[in-house]
Amino acid sequence: MRAFAYERPESLAEAVGLLTEHGPEARLLAGGTDLIIRLRDGTIRPRVVVDVKRIRELDDGIRQTGAGLTIGARATMTAIGADERIRRDFTALAEAAAVVGAVQIRNRATLAGNTCNASPAADTVPALLAFDAVVVAAGPAGERRIRVNDLLVRSGVTTLTQGELVTAIELPQPDVARSSVHLRRTRRRGHDLAAVTVACVVRADGSTRIAYGSLGPRPVLVGDDSGLLADPAVPDDAKAALLAELFTGASPSPRSMRASPDYRVAMLHVLGLRAVRAAMGRLTGPP
């Protein structure tokens, strides 16, 4: 691996100072499961790697607040997939966290890292979009909150500005009953990147949110407030027709080796309908 300097700040102010000083020459290290691969293959060549894991203001906790759940920037996929509150109230996120990589990856990879890495194929990001999650970012100008939908630009690019880092992710508490599901399509069972990822949230008031990944430069959030998707009396072909309208923004890359664009789009429609059905089943079915 090409040499770099390693910094291990102990406070947020110190970390923001390092990021401000080194600008694009600095890279943040949380779980490292994406970063170290790219450091080794030379696709990124930072002068400084800033390890966030000793910053005292950053933690790996998952806390209940009046507004919802707050997930610390150091929380791993293993912890998120196992958290009872997330499994109950944010099921799609727990399901997504539980299929990231394999055990060894989930023990290191963080939700904050998966989000900031801004991969179009990030397993957990569609769930964050469907739950309208917000990242808390600290920077030279203080703290601000950014909806995940407003954070993502394209692969590896976010709207975070120089000197900013994510300190936590907030999941707003639902105001009505709802259910959710995460589905994905991979080439093999077990450890693989997804060719299609779908998260779906169905609310008892009839509104539905679907987010999909691996079908364009960034994961996309769509919604139906007409109640059609969540209506058990509406036949599947009518729902498929609405999903076809909602999914017109899907534009998978023709260069990816994991699956062809046609296959991805076809599977998006299949998984989309399946996700709606599964989420509805959880909403109305026995607990």
Add this chain to the structure above:
Amino acid sequence: MTARTRRIELTVNGRSRFVEVAVHHTLLEAVRDDLGLTGTKECCLVGECGACTVLVDGQSVDSCLMLAVEADGASVTTVEGLADGDRLARLQLAFLDTGAAQCGFCIPGQLISAEALLATTPHPTRAEIEEGLAGNLCRCAGYEQIFEAVELAARAEAPA
């Protein structure tokens, strides 16, 4: 510019060690090259094969995807730490009994992942074993014997 090496303290297989590591070296490099523990294998270097799996504070990780400096203060268990002197661990004995090792290259990683699995799930189902070892590839395709070995070790541990 900051120093390119850092002195770290870690516990390796129960023994406290101080190591001067290059900050851009992985835990895998430190384990094999600085500590001379070559049971841990280098293979894919992208976190897909699991040959480099070690325990860090009890959790299985791919040591190729972790910097050595990140292990500062941690407790690391490599495959060399499983046996008690000349007495093999029950998992190692079970791997021998079922003929789980063919070429043997993936076995240190498989053993460590199995150790981590049994620590949290002492009596795993076949599905739990498959999921627990999903991050460890075996190019000889000895999966059946490996899974049987984990089942055998779990039975061996069961209270009489």
